[in-house]
Amino acid sequence: MGAGAAAAAGRARSGAPRPGAQAARPAAGRRAWRAAAEGVEQLFSGLEIVGLEKVVDCVKQHPVVLVPCHRSHFDYLILSYIFHTNYLSPPHIAAGINLSFWPMGPLFRGAGAFFIRRTFEDNELYKMVFRKYLTFLIREGYTQEFFIEGGRARTGKILTPKLGLLSAIVNAFLQGVRRDLYFVPISIHYGRVPEEEAYKSEITGADKEKESLVSLLRARGVLKRRYGTAYVSFADPISLEAELGSLRDRFRAGFGQAEIEDEKRRFVRRLGFRLLRDVNAAAVAGATAVSASALLGGPQAACRLGDFLTAAHALVALLRAQGVRLTSSLERNEASNYRESLGWLEMGGLAERLPDSDGIVIHVPAEKRVNLDFYKNNTIHFFILPSLFTRALLAEVPLAAVAPYVAWWLDFYRWEFPLPERGALRAQLERWLDYYRDSGVLEGDAAVVEHPVILATAGLLENFREAYLVAVRTVAAQKEWPISQAALLQRMRRQFATSLLLGEVQKPEGNSTAIFANALSRLAELGHVAVVRRGRGGREWSLEPGAAFERLPDLIHRLGT
Structure with a gap:
């Protein structure tokens, strides 16, 4: 084997990117586009696109980096499909090496994907090759795509x-190979996602299944269903x-x-959160998301149809007040008392109608609340400030103290939600205060507790509060240290299940390894626990009591009130 062939074989084994992969495999590319088109058209009843003209103008003059949210494996198929059908050169997609399995790997590569390792901090040669490749893509003006959430x-x-x-990408651009580069944040919204059950399984403690031909064949039943309309919104490009x-x-x-590298890291961090905020701002609100929010935000496991409609209409009013784009499906449901959306949820097994002497009751089975929580979370960022504002009012926090009260919760939840820009919070809360006054939510400085806005927003973040409360209690009660992160997460899940039986918590969807892991990350930042990394590349986490461990009772008290 010659040196060139050996190098190519090494790249294939390592998953290193191959310059010009699209051009090198035209046959694979054609197969990939056919497969992508057939998949998108078979699975989704429609595709609504907003803002693509902004990207068209950019790609004519500059290299563009697409930065979509990542809710499904179909994200990159949909984006490539959009580019291909609009006569734009499809993007070169940074994909995890886990997706390089046969037979999909060659098709993905032919469609523009390049596979990279999840981490390569300890491999200087890999880092150098990767930097050179990014510089090449930017210099040649190729459109790129990567998922900033990982x-x-x-x-x-x-x-x-x-x-x-x-x-x-920032470092490659600083090489001076192009005058400018544009990032395009993109929101992708689904009526339902094909991976719904797999996500539920992982969130409730199962191991993530490795992508493979076997898992692909197992998913054939998923590929026979229809998942409604997909909505793709391109935000304004960022120079x-x-x-x-x-x-x-x-x-x-x-x-x-x-000193300069530290300053650069801070710049990249600010830019990363700016991209996420713009993705969120571009998001649409759909009927499934609003229905899920109205159903899961209530105080009980079921609600009367009239109460559901009151909450749903109040949530839509909050969305309109923020200028959020509503999907055509949501507009239809607003006009028809959500008959279509409730029928869709019932048909999919996510909700059920129960007969009652006083009318119809809508119930979400406990085992389906995690499924529905996925859709509630699609638009949760639009309701964070109203929900925390409502919580402050119900806690009888004086209006002058609402801003620091809300800021504390936002800072505590910093691993859950992108924070508002510094200095913007007070102005945003002033706008919500005006809205609450104009809508009759306030009498003087006190909340009208039966007002639809209060009822619709009071419980939207309760699953997060309950999960963090259980996480902190579990850590405080831990006697044997150190403990692996995996073992501690399982203890949190068991404790949450026990707390549900005792009535100490009310939201089954809060029993989530994803939320517990975020809670541990925040507790580590606050010094309540200390993280010890072990194993290859420090991938195994163990935890020990931190310097602020003794202050956990104060945090428990704050979370419990």
Whole structure:
């Protein structure tokens, strides 16, 4: 085997990107496009696209990096399908090496995917090759695509940004190969996702199934169903040149200097959260998301149809007040008392209608609340501030103290939701105060507790509060240290199940390994626990009591009130 062939074989084994992969495999590319088109058209009854013209204008002059949210494996198929059918060069997609399995790997590669390892911090050669490849893509003006959340969001909401690839793109751009580069945040919204049951299984403690031909064949039943309309919203492109401003010359001149590299990391972090906020802002609100929010946000496991409709209409009014784009399905359901949406949920086994002497009762079976929570989380970011504002009012927090009260909760939930820009919170709360006054939610400075807005928003974040409360209690009660993260997460799940039986918590969907893992990350930041990394590459986490461990009772008290 010659040196060139050996190098190519090494790249194939390692999953390293191959420059020009699309051009090198035209036959595979054609098969990939046919498969993508057939899959999208077979699975989804429609595709609604907003804002694509902004991307068209950008790609004519600059390299573009697409930054979509990641809710499904069909995200990249849909985006490639959109580009292909609109006569745009499909993007080069940064994909995890776990997707390189036969027979899909060659098709994905032919369609523009390049496979990379999840982590390669300890491999200098791999890092160098990867940097060179990114520089090549930017210099040649290729459109790229990567998922800043790292993996698919099993919970249905935006994850905290993984900044490695974003940092690599910024560093490649700083080489000066192009005058500008544009990031395009993209929101993708589904009526239902094909991976719904798999996500539920993982969130409730099962191991993630490795992608393979066997798992693909097992999913054939999924591929025979229809999943409604997919909505793709392109946000305004973000100029990297404009974001950098004078920092561009500073970063280039001080490359490698510790102080400059720290400043660059802070810039990349700010940019990462800016991208996520723009993805959220571009999101649409659909009928399934609103129905899920109205059903799961209530105080009981079931609600009367009239109460559901009152909550749903109040939530839509909150969305309209923010200028959120409503899907055509949501508009139809608003006008028809959600007959279509409730029928859709009932047909899919996510809700059931129960007869009652006083009319219809809508019930979400306990085992389906996690499924429905995925759709509630699709739009939860639009309701965070109203929900926390409502919580403050119900806790009788003086209006002058509402801003710091809400800021505390937002900071505590920083692993759950992208925070508002610094300095913007107070102005946003002032706008919500005006809305509450104008809508009759307030009498003087007190909440009208039976007002639809109060009833619709009071419980929307309860599953997060209950999960964090159980997480903190479990950590505080732990006697044997150190303990692996996996073992501690399982103890949290068992404790939550016990607390449900005791009536100490009310939301079964809060029993989520994803939320518990985020809670542990926040407790580590606050010093309540200390993380010890073991194993290859530090991938195994063990936890020990942190410097602030003794202050956990104070946190328990705050979360419990």
